[in-house]
Amino acid sequence: MREKKQMYINQRLRDLYICFSHFCQKIRSGVMTMGIFSKEESSGRKESRRSLQSKGSSDYSEDFESAVSRDNKEGTDQQDTNSMETITCSSCKKEIAAELMRKELSVCPECGAHNKISAKRRIRSLVDPGTFRKLKCPVPVVDPLGYPDYKNKIHDLQDKTGLDEAVLIGMGEIEGRKAMIGVMGSEFLMASMGIAVGEKITHAFEIADKYKLPFIIFTASGGARMQEGILSLMQMAKTSAAAQRFGEHGGLYVVALTHPTTGGVSASFAMLGDITLAEPGALIGFAGPRVIEQTIGQKLPAGFQRAEFQEDHGFVDQIVPRGEMRETLSQILRLHEKRRWSL
Amino acid sequence: MIREIDERIQDIDKEIEAESSKESDYAADLKIKELKSERKKLLKQCNHPTPADKVYLARHKNRPKVDDYINALFDDFFVQRGDALGKEDKSILGGIATFHGLPVTVLGHRKGRNINENMEYNFGMPEPQGYRKAMRMMKQAEKFDRPIITFIDTPGAYPGLEAEENGQANAIAKNLAEMSALKVPVIAIVTGEGSSGGALAIGVANSVYMLENAVYSVLSPEGFASILWKDSSRSAEACDLMKLTAQDLKRFHVIDGIIPEPLGGAHHNPQKVYRELDNMLMSELTKYKKMSANELARNRYDKFRNMGAAIIAQEQK
Ligand SMILES: [Zn+2]
Numbered sequence: 247m248r249e250k251k252q253m254y255i256n257q258r259l260r261d262l263y264i265c266f267s268h269f270c271q272k273i274r275s276g277v278m279t280m281g282i283f284s285k286e287e288s289s290g291r292k293e294s295r296r297s298l299q300s301k302g303s304s305d306y307s308e309d310f311e312s313a314v315s316r317d318n319k320e321g322t323d324q325q326d327t328n329s330m331e332t333i334t335c336s337s338c339k340k341e342i343a344a345e346l347m348r349k350e351l352s353v354c355p356e357c358g359a360h361n362k363i364s365a366k367r368r369i370r371s372l373v374d375p376g377t378f379r380k381l382k383c384p385v386p387v388v389d390p391l392g393y394p395d396y397k398n399k400i401h402d403l404q405d406k407t408g409l410d411e412a413v414l415i416g417m418g419e420i421e422g423r424k425a426m427i428g429v430m431g432s433e434f435l436m437a438s439m440g441i442a443v444g445e446k447i448t449h450a451f452e453i454a455d456k457y458k459l460p461f462i463i464f465t466a467s468g469g470a471r472m473q474e475g476i477l478s479l480m481q482m483a484k485t486s487a488a489a490q491r492f493g494e495h496g497g498l499y500v501v502a503l504t505h506p507t508t509g510g511v512s513a514s515f516a517m518l519g520d521i522t523l524a525e526p527g528a529l530i531g532f533a534g535p536r537v538i539e540q541t542i543g544q545k546l547p548a549g550f551q552r553a554e555f556q557e558d559h560g561f562v563d564q565i566v567p568r569g570e571m572r573e574t575l576s577q578i579l580r581l582h583e584k585r586r587w588s589l
Numbered sequence: 590m591i592r593e594i595d596e597r598i599q600d601i602d603k604e605i606e607a608e609s610s611k612e613s614d615y616a617a618d619l620k621i622k623e624l625k626s627e628r629k630k631l632l633k634q635c636n637h638p639t640p641a642d643k644v645y646l647a648r649h650k651n652r653p654k655v656d657d658y659i660n661a662l663f664d665d666f667f668v669q670r671g672d673a674l675g676k677e678d679k680s681i682l683g684g685i686a687t688f689h690g691l692p693v694t695v696l697g698h699r700k701g702r703n704i705n706e707n708m709e710y711n712f713g714m715p716e717p718q719g720y721r722k723a724m725r726m727m728k729q730a731e732k733f734d735r736p737i738i739t740f741i742d743t744p745g746a747y748p749g750l751e752a753e754e755n756g757q758a759n760a761i762a763k764n765l766a767e768m769s770a771l772k773v774p775v776i777a778i779v780t781g782e783g784s785s786g787g788a789l790a791i792g793v794a795n796s797v798y799m800l801e802n803a804v805y806s807v808l809s810p811e812g813f814a815s816i817l818w819k820d821s822s823r824s825a826e827a828c829d830l831m832k833l834t835a836q837d838l839k840r841f842h843v844i845d846g847i848i849p850e851p852l853g854g855a856h857h858n859p860q861k862v863y864r865e866l867d868n869m870l871m872s873e874l875t876k877y878k879k880m881s882a883n884e885l886a887r888n889r890y891d892k893f894r895n896m897g898a899a900i901i902a903q904e905q906k
Contacts, residue, residue, distance in 0.1 A: 512762075514786075542750055
């Protein structure tokens with residue numbers, strides 16, 4: 247009786263071992279990196295991975311534009327750096343050589359202040375060259391309130407920034423690991439969230455889920471976009487619901503809070519990350535400092551609502567300087583690569 | 590406009606009360622009769638409130654409050670307090686009750702009806718603990734398979750020092766996310782003013798209703814005017830522009846239905862409003878009874894997933 251039991255256990259252990267070594271092999275052969283499961287998936291997984299199996303994990307063209315190594319808009323960026331031009335640091339007000347400022351990703355070499363960086367430059371600072379593929383998600387300019395001159399303003403901003411809305415999202419690789427990456431561009435109407443931003447972020451969660459990609463988003467926003475009224479408010483629920491569903495399906499969601507992340511964006515998808523990072527000195531909070539001061543009738547203490555304050559209060563895992571962000575994200579992706587317990 | 594009429598009506602009510610308390614004589618009776626007919630005439634002028642009128646009515650101090658709705662619509666109310674994380678927030682009132690015998694979880698913003706109560710309940714402006722308390726009640730409702738009914742009436746989440754320290758943004762975000770996935774029916778009713786994320790944080794529901802004169806907006810008209818025009822005194826203009834009435838929101842597919850109010854606002858005949866709400870809740874709950882837990886969550890997800898879809902489709906045409 248005891249022998250039989252022992253034999254049975256041995257048999258099960260052997261099965262497990264075979265299973266396990268097969269799994270390791272897959273990882274080694276690169277089939278299972280990034281949590282993208284291969285076509286030879288076990289039947290139990292079939293259901294949830296159906297979309298992948300039918301498309302094949304290498305073909306993304308249905309949902310992403312093809313990679314463009316050098317973007318047209320980059321030419322304009324380049325111009326600033328050629329001459330002897332200087333840029334004034336927003337914090338210490340010192341004149342810094344534009345070229346140095348660019349090299350430092352707009353982090354002031356004098357005081358360390360993290361000055362604004364455009365969405366496109368941010369993406370370039372993060373992904374492996376030539377790997378960024380923009381998410382396909384065209385949204386027309388909408389104007390639910392009939393707000394005076396609103397549509398014109400948006401069209402102008404589109405021309406000026408080269409962005410179609412206040413968030414730029416696509417798939418890119420960070421040290422060889424694929425991820426959905428979104429960057430909110432404060433150059434586009436304070437990166438406020440209207441219908442288009444809500445739609446793009448929600449769609450990004452859904453597509454990241456479809457391809458089992460981690461989703462990394464750099465937030466910056468004044469909040470919900472007033473000019474689109476109640477439908478802007480509803481984007482908070484829409485994006486939060488998408489984040490929730492993505493999480494329930496096991497997706498890794500990383501938020502990097504940048505200056506400033508406030509209002510309806512802070513109170514929705516920006517606060518729902520599995521991992522939450524922040525740039526030094528970033529203002530992060532629900533209510534704006536001025537509103538709080540008016541409400542309580544007193545001055546706010548120094549450093550209130552800054553990234554360091556949020557870290558002290560338990561809402562931020564790590565504060566990461568811009569120059570180290572790519573490395574930190576790479577580490578996070580690496581740590582989530584293998585999804586099973588193994589020796 | 591309605592403000593002046595309403596204030597006159599309040600004066601008349603006081604005069605009528607004063608006259609009635611006197612010893613009845615012919616002159617007094619005549620006076621009361623006159624006052625009543627004037628009141629009637631005034632009330633009739635309230636039939637087409639402007640958006641600014643509605644903002645006034647939505648904030649009216651005599652408008653039914655969350656405890657009125659709970660008393661009128663439910664039995665056996667058991668109040669629940671605290672977020673179980675160290676804090677209690679009186680600006681949210683909630684607990685377990687029964688609706689025609691069916692156990693439900695009910696909760697809503699509590700404003701209070703006089704200045705002392707206003708202060709005690711922070712004018713219905715929750716801090717993070719309020720939202721966390723609400724979520725605790727809602728997760729419990731899910732555990733025990735109770736439908737959830739929420740009453741929205743808030744000027745917004747409280748913009749205070751401690752509220753920020755304690756994670757106001759985090760608390761609201763968590764509510765939005767977790768409410769979207771609840772496996773029990775959720776019905777939300779905007780009874781007064783629903784402003785900003787502070788309102789939405791208990792409003793991610795399968796069905797969202799608004800009282801006829803309630804308003805629901807991305808932020809208060811005063812805030813809107815002060816942010817966009819740096820001039821909070823232009824709030825009446827903001828009211829017209831913001832499309833914050835129940836009728837506007839129905840057109841945007843943000844809400845599912847409108848609860849009619851008596852002339853002059855809900856406070857003129859609360860019983861009528863309670864009856865309408867009772868009917869609505871009965872039919873909604875009957876509808877959701879047929880749905881499985883997963884269907885309920887999916888139904889709610891799809892509802893909010895499509896916020897803005899109609900206007901995008903319209904633009905693409
Ligand atoms: Zn500096």
